[in-house]
Amino acid sequence: MRRSIVDIREGSDFPLENLPYGVVSEGGSRHVVARIGDYFVKMGVLVERLPEVFDSYGFDHVDAGNVFSADSLNRFMDAGVEPRKATRRILTELLAEDGELNQLRNNPELKDEVVKPLDDPSISVQMPAVIGDYTDFYASKYHAENVGIMMRGKDNALMPNWKHLPVGYHGRSSSVVPSGTAVHRPNGQSVPANVDPPVPSFGPCQMLDFELEVACFVGKSSHLGNPITIENADKHIFGIVLMNDWSARDIQKWEYVPLGPFTAKNFATTISPWVMTWEALEPFRVPAEVQDPKPLPYLDGGSVRKTFDVTLDVSIRAPCGESPVRVCRTNYKHLYWTVEQMITHHSVTGCPMRAGDLIASGTVSGPEPESFASMLELAWKGTKPIQLGGENGERKFLHDLDETRACIFCDENVGREAIRALLRTCEPDSCVMVLIELA
Amino acid sequence: MRRSIVDIREGSDFPLENLPYGVVSEGGSRHVVARIGDYFVKMGVLVERLPEVFDSYGFDHVDAGNVFSADSLNRFMDAGVEPRKATRRILTELLAEDGELNQLRNNPELKDEVVKPLDDPSISVQMPAVIGDYTDFYASKYHAENVGIMMRGKDNALMPNWKHLPVGYHGRSSSVVPSGTAVHRPNGQSVPANVDPPVPSFGPCQMLDFELEVACFVGKSSHLGNPITIENADKHIFGIVLMNDWSARDIQKWEYVPLGPFTAKNFATTISPWVMTWEALEPFRVPAEVQDPKPLPYLDGGSVRKTFDVTLDVSIRAPCGESPVRVCRTNYKHLYWTVEQMITHHSVTGCPMRAGDLIASGTVSGPEPESFASMLELAWKGTKPIQLGGENGERKFLHDLDETRACIFCDENVGREAIRALLRTCEPDSCVMVLIELA
Ligand SMILES: [Ca+2]
Ligand SMILES: [Ca+2]
Ligand SMILES: [Mg+2]
Numbered sequence: 092m093r094r095s096i097v098d099i100r101e102g103s104d105f106p107l108e109n110l111p112y113g114v115v116s117e118g119g120s121r122h123v124v125a126r127i128g129d130y131f132v133k134m135g136v137l138v139e140r141l142p143e144v145f146d147s148y149g150f151d152h153v154d155a156g157n158v159f160s161a162d163s164l165n166r167f168m169d170a171g172v173e174p175r176k177a178t179r180r181i182l183t184e185l186l187a188e189d190g191e192l193n194q195l196r197n198n199p200e201l202k203d204e205v206v207k208p209l210d211d212p213s214i215s216v217q218m219p220a221v222i223g224d225y226t227d228f229y230a231s232k233y234h235a236e237n238v239g240i241m242m243r244g245k246d247n248a249l250m251p252n253w254k255h256l257p258v259g260y261h262g263r264s265s266s267v268v269p270s271g272t273a274v275h276r277p278n279g280q281s282v283p284a285n286v287d288p289p290v291p292s293f294g295p296c297q298m299l300d301f302e303l304e305v306a307c308f309v310g311k312s313s314h315l316g317n318p319i320t321i322e323n324a325d326k327h328i329f330g331i332v333l334m335n336d337w338s339a340r341d342i343q344k345w346e347y348v349p350l351g352p353f354t355a356k357n358f359a360t361t362i363s364p365w366v367m368t369w370e371a372l373e374p375f376r377v378p379a380e381v382q383d384p385k386p387l388p389y390l391d392g393g394s395v396r397k398t399f400d401v402t403l404d405v406s407i408r409a410p411c412g413e414s415p416v417r418v419c420r421t422n423y424k425h426l427y428w429t430v431e432q433m434i435t436h437h438s439v440t441g442c443p444m445r446a447g448d449l450i451a452s453g454t455v456s457g458p459e460p461e462s463f464a465s466m467l468e469l470a471w472k473g474t475k476p477i478q479l480g481g482e483n484g485e486r487k488f489l490h491d492l493d494e495t496r497a498c499i500f501c502d503e504n505v506g507r508e509a510i511r512a513l514l515r516t517c518e519p520d521s522c523v524m525v526l527i528e529l530a
Numbered sequence: 531m532r533r534s535i536v537d538i539r540e541g542s543d544f545p546l547e548n549l550p551y552g553v554v555s556e557g558g559s560r561h562v563v564a565r566i567g568d569y570f571v572k573m574g575v576l577v578e579r580l581p582e583v584f585d586s587y588g589f590d591h592v593d594a595g596n597v598f599s600a601d602s603l604n605r606f607m608d609a610g611v612e613p614r615k616a617t618r619r620i621l622t623e624l625l626a627e628d629g630e631l632n633q634l635r636n637n638p639e640l641k642d643e644v645v646k647p648l649d650d651p652s653i654s655v656q657m658p659a660v661i662g663d664y665t666d667f668y669a670s671k672y673h674a675e676n677v678g679i680m681m682r683g684k685d686n687a688l689m690p691n692w693k694h695l696p697v698g699y700h701g702r703s704s705s706v707v708p709s710g711t712a713v714h715r716p717n718g719q720s721v722p723a724n725v726d727p728p729v730p731s732f733g734p735c736q737m738l739d740f741e742l743e744v745a746c747f748v749g750k751s752s753h754l755g756n757p758i759t760i761e762n763a764d765k766h767i768f769g770i771v772l773m774n775d776w777s778a779r780d781i782q783k784w785e786y787v788p789l790g791p792f793t794a795k796n797f798a799t800t801i802s803p804w805v806m807t808w809e810a811l812e813p814f815r816v817p818a819e820v821q822d823p824k825p826l827p828y829l830d831g832g833s834v835r836k837t838f839d840v841t842l843d844v845s846i847r848a849p850c851g852e853s854p855v856r857v858c859r860t861n862y863k864h865l866y867w868t869v870e871q872m873i874t875h876h877s878v879t880g881c882p883m884r885a886g887d888l889i890a891s892g893t894v895s896g897p898e899p900e901s902f903a904s905m906l907e908l909a910w911k912g913t914k915p916i917q918l919g920g921e922n923g924e925r926k927f928l929h930d931l932d933e934t935r936a937c938i939f940c941d942e943n944v945g946r947e948a949i950r951a952l953l954r955t956c957e958p959d960s961c962v963m964v965l966i967e968l969a
């Protein structure tokens with residue numbers, strides 16, 4: 092690891108190799124920033140002060156100024172791959188102790204103007220982008236099979252279409268919120284088990300679940316009537332965030348036939364606010380598992396499909412608990428469909444993809460029971476409650492006041508490029524608190 | 531009908547009683563306008579020139595200026611009911627021959643500055659609002675039953691949940707386009723009938739359908755965690771447009787299990803660009819049919835549910851045809867669920883509704899076969915082709931080059947308050963053209 096001119100504490104999730112982007116609010120106005128350690132880099136100020144650096148790295152300073160003076164990442168996302176790569180090179184060389192750019196290293200005043208501490212009380216972290224549309228896929232075969240077995244039995248677990256196309260549905264973008272936003276436990280209709288004919292009752296969700304997902308922000312926009320080919324799909328990807336697709340299982344069960352989940356999912360979807368770029372993830376690329384049957388040509392790039400080897404985990408801390416108990420440990424590479432395939436399938440009809448659209452993976456369950464990425468699967472529909480140990484008791488679904496924490500680790504040994512999201516539920520009938528662990 | 535100082539030709543769909551709002555582009559910049567006859571009223575200029583009129587009608591001219599200087603209707607929508615009612619009163623009194631406001635009547639120069647002809651070649655009609663989220667409901671019992679009978683037989687036609695909640699799903703907002711936008715016939719996966727086990731093939735949709743719907747624009751926004759009660763729902767409604775929910779039936783059939791329609795619907799959804807307000811529709815209010823069983827209290831306002839008595843129809847003109855042949859004639863009052871119930875159910879979880887969100891009714895089929903509002907139902911899954919007469923031949927689904935025209939009539943006799951949308955399909959494998967008849 093290269094050392095930085097910014098003081099990064101040992102074990103930080105935000106070393107020089109990560110450099111995710113986000114948006115902070117400072118005294119009411121929003122700024123596009125990059126994160127390093129417990130600091131953020133004000134990108135707009137950086138371009139203003141060092142336009143020649145942007146020019147010399149191939150990102151015209153006028154374009155860069157336009158992109159970074161915005162109050163969300165959407166314009167930067169829409170700028171595409173090359174400006175993003177140039178920006179990463181600039182930041183790396185400016186912030187590394189041995190970087191080839193010395194403008195910040197040799198100018199402490201400029202450095203203090205551009206690089207600011209996140210723990211300033213006037214700073215708050217915001218949604219990174221305006222999400223035009225949010226789509227949730229269902230790309231883990233293990234998750235689809237688990238849910239299928241619980242709903243329809245082992246023989247019909249996987250629907251006939253599942254291996255031929257990445258199944259997905261349109262989600263609600265108005266309720267996608269950054270980690271830290273308070274979320275209410277939803278009310279809704281559900282039918283108690285074994286009531287036949289079914290008569291619904293109304294009240295707070297009794298089966299509140301998390302779904303650990305990884306969501307991709309679309310980069311460059313496409314246009315109506317212009318499908319994105321599988322070969323070009325990666326040019327339309329900006330980066331990823333962790334996502335919790337909060338799910339009300341009792342509401343979902345009653346409402347989802349025949350048009351899919353609706354109010355069971357629309358009350359909130361939480362994302363981590365720091366977007367890891369495709370470039371930061373590059374060192375963790377591995378081949379994806381072979382698909383059998385081979386998908387139709389439009390979904391098959393011909394060359395080896397690639398995914399990422401990154402560990403994901405979820406811990407729960409009970410209200411009385413001292414430390415979080417890990418309940419799930421899985422890996423992004425378990426997904427059957429890649430993001431490139433999702434984007435290609437999504438747009439094959441000519442559906443436009445816009446910069447800032449969010450494409451979620453679906454629950455990233457793996458093959459082993461400990462890698463199941465929702466309570467529904469972990470406690471197998473309530474039949475195998477999760478033991479949290481000691482007086483923490485057991486769980487079929489989330490209790491109020493439980494804290495749920497999700498992490499992504501690209502390289503556990505150095506703790507590098509991790510994003511931790513701390514998710515917390517509270518007060519009966521009231522709210523679900525969601526916090527990001529910024530430190 | 532009151533006569534106007536603007537020259538409105540006999541039979542126009544845009545008399546003084548209609549006054550829908552929209553957005554026009556004029557030399558590259560967008561303006562919020564009201565429509566009267568074949569003219570539009572530039573709302574931003576109106577406030578600038580006559581601020582005292584807005585003040586005296588209770589819409590503070592600073593607020594009005596802020597709302598009408600925008601490049602979309604979203605801010606006006608978010609302003610809520612009273613500013614919208616005030617604006618309607620102002621426009622009516624300014625534009626009526628006997629109106630109590632004479633500022634335009636007595637000042638031809640000002641009138642020419644504010645009221646402009648739509649047939650100016652530098653003018654184009656745009657999307658009325660930025661749609662944050664688009665939701666499609668399924669609120670006609672006749673439509674749900676028809677589809678259910680075709681899919682699952684008569685005994686299981688209506689799902690058990692259907693009468694207890696307004697079934698709906700999240701749609702794709704990026705592909706909602708105004709009438710006039712060219713739309714490509716989508717490619718996708720489908721499985722030929724009777725292939726078992728199913729093996730999909732890829733190609734252009736062979737079962738291209740329309741769904742005649744009425745879509746409501748959300749007015750005042752609500753916030754995360756704050757459900758909109760049934761009593762307050764109408765305060766969050768701005769007005770309606772006609773909608774064609776283009777549907778690829780062959781793609782839909784293969785993909786929709788278990789998460790609902792996805793690419794079968796995301797290639798395009800066409801709306802008419804002039805938004806009729808709730809106030810304009812008020813004279814056509816009628817009680818809605820009694821619901822049996824009574825819905826749960828949160829969906830039941832206690833008082834009589836109201837809907838609108840407005841006629842909807844669809845015509846098709848074959849490429850060789852001289853005049854359009856009407857294939858569907860239905861009425862908005864046939865819907866089982868009201869918009870107020872849809873909004874209440876949608877937000878009961880705390881899901882935020884934002885000004886400019888689009889809430890579509892679902893296919894407005896009525897009880898009689900001629901009132902079915904999709905080709906799927908009209909031609910009963912291809913078993914009863916529609917006869918267009920003469921050399922126009924018959925139709926199971928839309929052919930390329932067919933023109934599909936949809937209308938809404940509030941009062942047929944005077945032709946008043948109608949919006950005509952002319953929808954046109956063309957060239958094999960290429961595109962679906964959508965045109966609005968502005969005259
Ligand atoms: Ca999900
Ligand atoms: Ca529909
Ligand atoms: Mg969700």
Ligand SMILES: [Mg+2]
Nearest residue numbers: 775795798799
């Ligand atoms: Mg559609």
Ligand code: NI
Nearest residue numbers: 142152153156
């Ligand atoms: Ni310059």
